[in-house]
Amino acid sequence: MGVFDDLVGQERAAGTLRRAAAAGAELLAGGRGSGMTHAWLFTGPPGSGREEAARAFAAALFCPDQGCGHCDVCHQVAIGSHPDLEVVRPQGLSYGVKDTRRLILRAAGAPTLGGWRVVLFEDADRATEGASNALLKAIEEPPPKTVWLLCAPSPDDMMITIRSRCRVVTLVTPPTAAVAHVLATRENVPPETAASAARAAQGHLDRARRLALDAEARRRREDVLSIPASLTGVGECVAAAERLVKTADEEAAAVTSILNEAETAELRKVYGEGSTGKGLNKGLVRGGAGAMKDLEDRQKSRATRTKRDVIDAALLDLVALYRDVLAVQFGAPVELANDDRRAELDALARSSSPEDTLRRIDAIMLCRRRLSANVNPQMAVEAMTLSLRNPRL
Ligand SMILES: [Zn+2]
Secondary structure, three states: OOHHHHOOOOHHHHHHHHHHHHHHHHHHOOOOOOOOOOEEEEEOOOOOOHHHHHHHHHHHHHOOOOOOOOOHHHHHHHHOOOOOEEEEOOOOOOEOHHHHHHHHHHHOOOOOOOOOEEEEEOOHHHEOHHHHHHHHHHHHOOOOOEEEEEEEOOHHHOOHHHHOOOEEEEOOOOOHHHHHHHHHHHOOOOHHHHHHHHHHHOOOHHHHHHHHHOHHHHHHHHHHHOHHHHOOOHHHHHHHHHHHHHHHHHHHHHHHHHHHHHHHHHHHHHOOOOOOOOOHHHHHHHHHHHHHHHHHHHHHHHHHHHHHHHHHHHHHHHHHHHHHHHHHHHOOOOOOOOHHHHHHHHHHHHOOOHHHHHHHHHHHHHHHHHHHOOOOHHHHHHHHHHHHOOOOO
């Protein structure tokens, strides 16, 4: 059982990466190592496991057995403590040129252990234009032992000049059955719950895991899915929009506050609180104020992004619901993501035409675009719920 066996439903990509890791080992041993290259782009829909695949590949490059999954090296990669692996995880909405330049400098250093030096750049599509240009120069002329692993939803999310210099690894949406199997075997989720969580998450492994293990997440999802059937009048639409945004606020706050507290405590420790016994202020005078401000800015940016991600996940649930409605309207023999809400699907299907349903799906997609263009969430969501209104229900 190696690191690539953990990738769910990605047999093809795993095969490519296995061969590349073998070629990489050959290259380090002085051989030709054709099939190994210095810049990789991992793409795939959300939840397909881009970062997991990149991490598995990193482990395979470091591990003497090319990713056995159980040696010290593999373990270090898994927990992020390998000295030659640098993981970049943009916390805000974008990753700037200053951070990128610093990263490139670190990436150019000689490997501590004499093998590869690997940079795993999660959400590389968040790199700004300036950052992308800096990155391009770095991957155009990589130091002989440096390997870049960039992750992005699709190749189109990266500058074409970067994309053309990377070998693209395409991950696919894992089949529902594969996701259910993983939940049942690795997380001990009862098979029935595993199957329904996998179906609801439509191949998004992390989301399926959360739905299977977290009752609160299941409840929030139910809240979102009950929205369409409630949208009979304008008042209901406005109220539903308010509820959706408020729930997103709460969920984002729950996610970020834990991270914030830990980071702030860490920074306070660095800048003297505790060591002087005089609290934070004395420490701040010694240069911590800038760092604290910097951290607060980053935390604010992360909160915005998290809230946006939470709303986006809710909108995707709604898209899936209307897609089910459309399937019912056409009598299409496909797996329904919301098979457990069959009566509601039927009611929505009966009270509208397929054209209405398509128009509603468009309205949700428009809302997603508006949110990613920084439109006020309350306004964007309200415009959407008004478009979803169905007085014939
Ligand atoms: Zn290993």
